[in-house]
Amino acid sequence: MKTARALVLGAVLACGPAAVAPAPGPTAPRPDTFAIDGAALLAKDPHVARKVGRTPYTFFRYQNRAFAERVCNRWASTIPRMPLVHVHGDAHLEQYAVAEGGRGLADFDASGEGPPVIDFARFSASLALARPYDHAGTKAAIAALFRGYSRALIDARATMNEPRVVMRLRERFEPTRLEWLDRMTLLISPSDPADHEVFAQAWRGFVGEMCSLDPSLDEDFFTVKAGGKLELGIGSAHAEKFLARIEGPTSALDDDILLEAKALEPGALASCMRGVDLDATRVIETQLQMSAAPERFLGAMTIRGKPYYTHAWQVFYKELSVDDVHTAAELAELAEDVGLQLGRGHAKSKDAARVPKLRAELLETAKRVEADVVDEAFELAHEVSLAWEQYRLAL
Structure with missing residues (x-):
């Protein structure tokens, strides 16, 4: 757990929103x-x-x-x-x-x-x-x-x-992890080609920091096999999201990992809450503290000057419907x-x-x-x- 926390906090400090001035939030409703x-x-x-x-x-x-x-x-x-x-x-x-x-x-x-x-x-x-x-x-x-x-x-x-x-x-x-991975990969939409190099630059920085903080990881682990935009959500419908399927620990298809980068939006916090809307730390710390399932690759990156937080999808993840x-x-x-x-x-x-x-x-x-x-x-x-x-x- 100490290694995981060091990885998270190090990633936040190195790749997080410290270099991004918080944008003014919208007028409170x-x-x-x-x-x-x-x-x-x-x-x-x-x-x-x-x-x-x-x-x-x-x-x-x-x-x-x-x-x-x-x-x-x-x-x-x-x-x-x-x-x-x-x-x-x-x-x-x-x-x-x-x-x-x-x-x-x-x-x-x-x-x-x-x-x-x-x-x-x-x-x-x-x-x-x-x-x-x-x-x-x-x-x-x-x-x-x-x-x-x-x-x-x-x-x-x-x-x-x-x-x-x-x-x-x-x-x-x-029935199998591979079938779940393949079905989730179909959710990925092609991103604008103009975004590719911008995203690649942010990704290289994120991967480098992750590898430096956890010696058991190498760059091959983070090889992107499929990636693009993710169009999901209702409350977060306007937040830009990217999803990448990465190699994982081996070249086997069924141990790939899905890693999401989700934009932080101004105006996310109510007036009786504390924190900075565009600071990934608030999300990462709460997720570590409250999540009922093990979390991996919680971190932050900046794309086009905008802060994102990252996390790996839980295997077989399925949301409840009313x-x-x-x-x-x-x-x-x-x-x-x-x-x-x-x-x-x-x-x-x-x-x-x-x-x-x-x-x-x-x-x-x-x-x-x-x-x-x-x-x-x-x-x-x-x-x-x-x-x-x-x-x-x-x-």
């Missing part, structure tokens, strides 16, 4: 609205506009910054009494993923230091939107979220049986599992002596805000749904 100018988005990017408008849930996914700002304002009077911790920043049901090496919340683009209620409220509202017809089931799932959170704070080794939804997702894994959840009991299982992950992640600190006090503060905070979070989850989900209905009129 008004706290009283989730409105989007549908006509403007449709004119700018028809594909994204239609994707956002599919369901209230996809609309909610696109609205993370506005949502987080609303949470900052809603709990403004009590946030000063909450401990600041590494928060996921965009915790919702469809951020839950399953892979060969583990399960749990993934995709840490919006992470940084902030009040834990950011994660409580976001995930709870996602539960309400996932089953809008089941008020009682949603309340039970939110209770399970807080139950898992409290269990993790009381006992850092607390676990639970694998949720039934996770077992079904594992049954849908490709349609994968069949019953209220299954929703509660997932919520409790996420609660355990958030509890473990929020309670970690570089200062080991601070951890016992931090656990107590987080436990008290969770107990104090739980009832409000339940009420707000339904209210925020309702407001998102109303805003989605208005947005749909422009499509």
Whole structure:
């Protein structure tokens, strides 16, 4: 683990955004609205506009910054009494993923230091939107979220049986690692030829730094076998992404590695969070601290003066869809599992002596805000749904 951390921090220092001045973020969204100018988005990017408008849930996914700002304002009077911790920043049901090496919340683009209620409220509202017809089931799932959170704070080794939804997702894994690699490689879109040398220059610097920090690696390990742009995501639909399939430890086809470089966007962090939008360190540190699966090649690079963070894809990685959840009991299982992950992640600190006090503060905070979070989850989900209905009129 020490080698992995040295590799990560060294890569950040050497290739990261230190040489890039943070761009000014956009004006913070008004706290009283989730409105989007549908006509403007449709004119700018028809594909994204239609994707956002599919369901209230996809609309909610696109609205993370506005949502987080609303949470900052809603709990403004009590946030000063909450401990600041590494928060996921965009915790919702469809951020839950399953892979060969583990399960749990993934995709840490919006992470940084902030009040834990950011994660409580976001995930709870996602539960309400996932089953809008089941008020009682949603309340039970939110209770399970807080139950898992409290269990993790009381006992850092607390676990639970694998949720039934996770077992079904594992049954849908490709039969072999090679088949998974080949299917994921099909997601790569050709990049602009003008970008090739710019990307190659950034890649050479990144590879050189990785190899210098880990003597077990060589340049052949990072030989790019396929690479280009990646057009995925809803909340991150406007963030430029590159995906490369690299050689890996041997010339065998089935031990190749998929490595993604994802642009950091200005305006990612809400006003009650700390961190620099364009600093990859905030993403890397939170991912190391909170991820429920082993992480590889977390680092940073700069392309055309813009900062990106890097990470390897987990083998057989598969994201959950709200349609994968069949019953209220299954929703509660997932919520409790996420609660355990958030509890473990929020309670970690570089200062080991601070951890016992931090656990107590987080436990008290969770107990104090739980009832409000339940009420707000339904209210925020309702407001998102109303805003989605208005947005749909422009499509």
